[in-house]
Structures are given as C-alpha cells and as structure tokens.
Amino acid sequence: MKSPLGERALQEAIARGFVTENDDGKSQKQPKLSISEEKQPQKQPNLSISEFPTMLTWNVYHAIKLNRKAKYSWLADNLGVSERTIQRAIDDLKELGYINKEHSKVKGEWQLLK
Numbered sequence: 001m002k003s004p005l006g007e008r009a010l011q012e013a014i015a016r017g018f019v020t021e022n023d024d025g026k027s028q029k030q031p032k033l034s035i036s037e038e039k040q041p042q043k044q045p046n047l048s049i050s051e052f053p054t055m056l057t058w059n060v061y062h063a064i065k066l067n068r069k070a071k072y073s074w075l076a077d078n079l080g081v082s083e084r085t086i087q088r089a090i091d092d093l094k095e096l097g098y099i100n101k102e103h104s105k106v107k108g109e110w111q112l113l114k
Helices: 004-016 055-066 072-079 083-096
Strands: 019-021 027-029 099-102 109-112
Touching: 055 072, 055 083, 055 109, 072 083, 083 099
Parallel strands: none
Antiparallel strands: 019 027, 099 109
C-alpha cells in the first residue's frame, strides 16, 4: 500500500513525463534524455585580453579571480609592481564594471561583476 505522499509524487512524475504507467498499473521510468535535451551547465564568459586597457589590468583581474580577498600589497608583490600601479589598475577595473569592493574595509572581498 502506498502512502498519500508517495501517490501524489507518482502522479506528479507521470504528469511531468518522468514516469509512464503500464496497462497493469505498474510505473516505468522514461529513458534518459539525450545530450541535446539535457540542461547545459552555465559557463562564465571567457574574457579576452583585448577587453582590458592593459595587460597589467588583465593580470590584476585574474589575480583577484584567484584570490577574492587579495590586498593591494599581495597583488603588488605577486605581480611585481608598486601598490600605486595596482590601485590604478583596480580603478580601471571598477570603471569598466569588472569588479566592486564588497563588505567592510576590515573583512573586504572583491566582487566579480563579469
């Protein structure tokens, strides 16, 4: 004997086409969807270097993508430039709408907008 909840779930699955019922009243699963019918995973667009004003701006964006809690000093050390250069690159990224500062100054994180 099926519970009312199980019966409702079965009727909903039949209505949505996930399950079919045989003549004898037994349910049967539908065959799997083909690849073209399956929901494809949503990918983030690959941003090309040409979308950024300079190669350094592109490098800063990808460094922030790897470490969203990156500080100016960490970025400067890893990219081999001064903190002021990092600040200019980040200003460009903010202006172009690629990143935004998130949370407070103490627990800051970069928000990737693109």
